[in-house]
Amino acid sequence: MNDPQLHPPHSLSRRTVLKAGGGLGLAAAMTGLDWASLTPAEQALAAPGGAVKLNVLFIGAHPDDEASTLAALGQWNEYHGMKAGVITVTRGEGGGNAVGLEEGPPLGMLREAEERTAVGYAGIENIFNLDGLDFYYTASAPLSYSVWGGEAVLNRIVRVVRATRPDVIITMNPSAVEGNHGNHQQAAMFAVEAYEAAGDPKRFPEHFAEGFSTWTPRRLLRTGANGSGPAGEGSLATGYTPTVASDVVFGCWNGTFSERNGKRWSQMLDMSRWAYVSQGWGSFAPGTTDPTKIANTWFTVIHSRGPVVDPKSGNDAALRGAALAISGGLPLGTLIDVRPGHFEAVPTQAVPVSVTVTAASKLAGGQLTLKAPAGWTVSGPVSVPALKQGASHTATFQVTAAANATVGTQVRVEATLTSGGASGTSFAQMRVAGAVEASVKPLPEIQEFRNWTAALGFKHLDVLVPELFAVGQGRTRDLEIVVENFSNQSQSGDVAITMPSGFAITPRSLPYSGLAAGKTTSLAFKASNTDTSIPTANRPANKGSWPVGVHATSSLGSADRNVTMNLVPTHAVQKAAVAPVINGVRGADEYPGEPILVDTIWDGSPMGGTNPTISCKTWITHDDANLYLFLQVKDDIRGTILPKEDNKRQRRTDSVEIYVDPRGTAGNTAQTFIGGIFPSMDSMTGAPGVGRDRDNWQGEAHITAPGMQVAVVMADTTEAYTGYDMEVKIPFSVLPDNLDPQHVGFNVVVNDSDTQNKAAQNRVGWSTFPGMRADPWRWGIITLDVADKGAKPKAPTLPDTAARSVESPQSILQSAADQVPLGGFAPAKHDLKILSSSISGGSVRVALQTPRAGTARVYLWDGSKVLGSKVVKVSSGRTDITFLAVTNATGKGKGDLNGSPTAPVLAASFEAADGVTATRALLGGRS
Known part of the structure; x- marks a missing residue:
């Protein structure tokens, strides 16, 4: 490298x-x-000096989230002079570490350094880490919002946007689709809100007193797309075929040759990825060098205020009309903002669509027209007066969907402004809706997301969000159906549900009446699994996604919605006559009843047949105070054995995970117990590593689960390794809530590694679906013979230490140069200054001038590591600081204090209740 x-x-x-x-x-x-x-x-x-002006700003959750964009960002920088930056909400200190034992803030600093190296290949110099806490993997955006501090993080993102003034914001997928990491989703949701808020003078007005102004980004993109797109040189001319027909997807071919680097940008992308070594990316195989197979980087438009060009028109098409001018088009910076009055268009009923034109410079008078799909009706053209720079004009059109428009399809309405012989077009998305539609009541976090999209006017982000529910094998559950009236008049009708064979619904239909325009009502059904021979989890041919049809009628016709049902396994646990002895041996009378089979492939290669490479039988029993499990794991190759001080993140090697949702109602894993057990640590016969992960209280079990016991007996290894037996006791007292004995969410997952590189290749489980480890509602269901003491949930105990920008020399040096406040926090009202500095006998002396009372930190930095540092409480005025520094034994080379090619630098930060600031100086100089 x-x-x-x-x-x-x-x-x-x-x-x-x-x-x-x-x-x-x-x-x-x-x-x-x-x-x-x-x-x-x-x-x-x-x-x-001076605040940096960016053209493109990527907003993500962790270091490495931007990785997929770097070939595009790099060539935009090389060939179009685009200056990009990256906001990273966290430093990823809650993630894994494939290269050492660092965790918490030290890991965060390591990952920040990796990120700076990686993005540097793309010419990116500005990374803004916002000091959000990285805790553990979750699919929950609401949990991420809460842990990060919600509105406070949005405030900091908007401050960075206003400071850096990007034309284009790129983020991840903000939609609550299956498998979307909750941190990624929430970071993207913040990006959408920042795109809207940064130009609104009513949002975060305190920024203006700090010297920042409103700023309106011109385009918002997300990485990736849903659908299919070609690869290879010239493939952009074919274009992307999106699943949602109204999506606009831009591409940038990764195979473009970099004159600056002497190789293709796809090869530079490899180098960038290899820089994220702590995440195990350093061992990734290089991508193809065959030009016919090199992929494109795809970007989906979430919203555009700037005019757009044909997505098939080249590698820079995503920038045209926003960061780059359109040849022969309107002046760069002209905005055409299209906003439908509501997302749903009921055939024959008009929807108002407003279009706001804003002039980047003096704009001649012109005409605005709106185009809708064939068969739709649109009100006529509107004259736009001449506009001064910064002035706006809004016109409102009436759009009516055709009577025969297909319900459920998504369409674009396109506004075109013609002015001074030039023109430009922007668009908005709409959906053809039935007058009344019905669907299953969404999970609480999905409903929260939908409320968010409705409040922002971004309901097109809902389109690919699945409508899901689970039913237990052989069980009946209540099913609430929500009926919504999208029409402009009161409606009455009925709702009928169609179930697949082997399932039943009671009743088959129900009426509703007098449902007012724009309102909802609920109907109560019961869904049952009647054929218990149907395979559970993802084992059927349909991968466990069973279709359920919901048919709603009204005075204006009918509408159908399809939802997905998952069938989860169930098991009745028998109470123990005598409490098992935790010794790794299954006594004859200790575990009554049949075992559950933990052999359904969840991740990795198929393992079926008479001799699978990994499988498990799990017997379960309980007494009045504890849950007991005996697991018989069959395995053929022992994965890496970790040192005992590395007892965390069990999926890296052979291990067992035990999931318990005490009342079967958890919205995310922070309300559950997830035990993770390495069968042995330090050696084949070493004591097992027992801990908790991604749950109500993550950490080693002797702290987080007192009373939990584990015993492991390895299979006879005189000839060949064949697996291990594991016995586990989990006290009910360590669970995050009292048990609902009729509906305990439960799962067992076995991770299987056949290598020594800290990566599990295969995972099997009892209840297996995509994203299952973060979706408690799709775990299996067990019943116990214990009393229900009622709900009494425990608040989650989460890590409370995030890596901080005021403690990062890398961030301090950048902030001192680009004038964007550390961590996006409010800037201190007066500057921090290094008045003088010197070194003698390994002792560094620094004279600081601080703006007021607070905390000052000074670091001596050699470009890769801290040579010495000091943290002091200070008052306003001069403070003299002395600390020791480490020098190379030879006195030569990198880090030499006496004059090496890379001279050490001083990085200093200051923080007080009302703000932060940063400065830097060469050792021996002043800032």
Whole structure:
């Protein structure tokens, strides 16, 4: 990865440039120097003063979330001069670590360094870490919102947007689709809100007193797309075929050759990915070099205020009309903002659509027209007066869907502005709706997401969100159906439900009446599994996605919706006559009843047949205070054995996970118990590693689950390894709630690794669906013979230490250069200054001038590590600080305090209740 082609020779030394950085004529000093050859610290020192102006801003949750975009961002930087930046809500300190034992803030700092290296290949110099807490994998956006601090994080994102003034914001998928990481979803939801809020003077007005102004980004994209798209050189001309017909998907071919780096951008993308070594990405195989197979990077438009071009028109099409001008088009910065009055269009009923034109510069008078699909009717063209720079004009059109428009289809309405001989087109999405539609009541977190999209006017983000419910094998459950009137008049009718064979619904239909326009009502049904021979989980040919039809009638016709039912396994647990002894041996009378089979493939290769490579039988019993399990695991190859101090994140090697949702109602895993057990640590016969992960209280079991016991007996290994027996006791007292004995959510997952690289290849479970480890409602159901003491939930205990920007030399150096406040927090009212600095005998002396009482931190940084630091409480005025620094034994090379090619730098931060600030200086100098 130290390819000389990436860093062509340069005529000026780093030290010469950095010396020039202390004065004003830096631009001249930078001539002839390859910026990418500088370390992040040197780049920060060499950067000109003043707040940075970005063209593109990526907003994600963790370091590496931006990875898929780097080939596109890199070539946009190289060939169009686009300056991109990255907001990362967390530093990923809650994630895994494939290269060491660092966790918490030290891991966060490591991952920040990896991210800066990775994005540097794409010419990205500005990363804004917002100090959000990275806790553990979850599919819950609401949990992420709560842990991160909700509106406070949005405030910081908007501050960074207003400071950096990006034309295009790129984010991840904000929709609550299956398998979407809750952190990713919430970061993207924040991005959508920031796109709307940054230009609104009523949102976060305190920013204006800090020196920032409103800023209206012109386009909002998400990475990836739903549908299919070609690969290979020239494939963009074919275009992407989206699942949702109204989606606009731009592409950028990764195979473009980089003149700057002497290789294709797909190869640069490989190098970027390899930089995320703590996440195990360093071992990824390189991508194809066959131009006919190199992929495109796809971006889906969430919203665009700027005019759009044909997505098939080239690698830069996603930028045209927003960050780059359209040849022959309207002046760059002209906005055409299309907003339907509501997303649903009922055939024959008019919907108002407003279009707001804003002038980037003086705009001649012109005409605005609106186009809808064939057969729809639209009110006529509207004249737009001449507009001064920054002035706006809004016109309202009436759009009516055709009487024969197909309910459930998504369409675009396109507004075209013609002015001064030029024109531009933007669009909005709508959905053809039945007058009345009915569907299953969504899960609470899905309903919360839908409420959010409705409040923002972004309901098109709902389109691919699945409508799901689960039923237990051989069980009956209440099924609430929500009926919604999208028409403009009161409606009456009925709702009928169609179930697949082997399932039943009672009653088959129900009436509703007098449902007012725009209102909803609920109907109560009961859904049952009547054929218990049907395979549960993802084992059927349909992968466990059973179709259920919901048919609603009204005075204006009928509408059908399809929802998905999952069949989850069930098991009646028999009470123990005598409590089992936890010794790893299943006594004859200890575990009454039949075992559950934990052999359904969830992830990895098929393992069926008479001799599967991984399988498990699990016997379960209980007494009045404990749950007991005996697991017989069959395995053929032992995965890596971790050291005992690495007892965390069990899916990296052979392990067992036990899931318990005490009342079967958990919305996310923070309301559950998830035990994770390595059968042995340190050696084949070492004691098992027992802990909890992704649940109500993550950590080693002796702290988080007192009284939990585990015993493991390895199978006879004299000839060959064949697996292990495991016995587990889980006290009810460590569960996050009292048990509902008739509906305990339960699952067992066995992770199987056949390598030594800390990566599990295969996973089997009892109840297996995509995203299952984060979806308690899709776990199996067990019943117990205990009393129901009623709900008494425990609040989750989550990590409380996030890596912080004021403690990161990398962030401090950048903030001092780009003038964007550390972590996106409010800037201190007065500057922090380094008045002088020196070193003698390994002792560093620094004189600081601080703006007021608070905490100052000073770091000596050599471009890759801290050589020395000091944290002090200070008052306003001068403070003298002394600390020891580590030097190389030879006195030469990187980090040498006496004059190496990479000179050490001082990075200083200050924080108080009302703000933060940062500064930097070469050692021996002043800021």
